[in-house]
Amino acid sequence: MRYDTPIVILNFKTYIEATGENALDLARVCEQVSDETGVNIVVAPQHMDLFRVAQNVKIPVVAQHIDPIDAGGHTGSILLECAKEAGASGTLVNHSEKRMKLADIQKVIGRVKETGLISIVCTNNVETSAAAAAMNPDFVAVEPPELIGSGIPVSKAEPEVVTETVDTVRSINPNVKVLCGAGISTGEDFKAALELGSEGVLLASGIILADNPREALLDLVSDI
Numbered sequence: 620m621r622y623d624t625p626i627v628i629l630n631f632k633t634y635i636e637a638t639g640e641n642a643l644d645l646a647r648v649c650e651q652v653s654d655e656t657g658v659n660i661v662v663a664p665q666h667m668d669l670f671r672v673a674q675n676v677k678i679p680v681v682a683q684h685i686d687p688i689d690a691g692g693h694t695g696s697i698l699l700e701c702a703k704e705a706g707a708s709g710t711l712v713n714h715s716e717k718r719m720k721l722a723d724i725q726k727v728i729g730r731v732k733e734t735g736l737i738s739i740v741c742t743n744n745v746e747t748s749a750a751a752a753a754m755n756p757d758f759v760a761v762e763p764p765e766l767i768g769s770g771i772p773v774s775k776a777e778p779e780v781v782t783e784t785v786d787t788v789r790s791i792n793p794n795v796k797v798l799c800g801a802g803i804s805t806g807e808d809f810k811a812a813l814e815l816g817s818e819g820v821l822l823a824s825g826i827i828l829a830d831n832p833r834e835a836l837l838d839l840v841s842d843i
């Protein structure tokens with residue numbers, strides 16, 4: 620699976636527009652746009668949709684969350700091995716809507732790495748980005764929570780959060796790639812995020828809730 624940068628990671632969350640058959644349709648649109656433009660696009664469907672999506676597209680599919688558990692008696696939890704069997708090639712970790720304790724983040728990152736998958740750790744500021752970088756994930760995605768879903772891109776509202784995160788992460792672990800999230804929806808936003816030093820974007824509603832997600836995706840990657 621390709622995780623080359625610049626990269627777009629589209630989190631389906633639990634939007635009806637990205638649920639069930641809609642999830643599959645949207646993933647196929649992402650695959651088409653990726654093929655047409657050469658920009659790597661990764662999708663993160665809901666867990667119930669993960670297997671179906673992964674079976675029908677060739678772009679990377681990641682889980683939205685993995686619980687810090689081993690196999691056994693954990694009813695209702697999300698087991699890493701199950702996500703991998705369903706076709707996940709990686710996972711989001713510690714999204715602002717699914718916060719985790721530091722020790723649990725570290726355990727999931729370690730287990731993901733041992734399993735050969737990709738970890739994308741979400742953070743909300745420079746300090747938590749630094750802590751995450753020390754755990755050696757593949758990506759750190761910085762997203763000030765107050766800007767998520769706001770339509771106001773962090774690359775414009777709080778550009779220093781991105782630049783300082785990039786500098787801090789690189790000083791701690793230059794192998795970790797930094798993504799920019801929160802409020803990203805247009806090609807201008809994506810370009811600004813890259814100019815600030817990030818290597819891609821993590822986004823959701825700006826594409827999923829667009830009148831025409833395909834056109835929104837094409838606009839997003841138009842200047843890359």
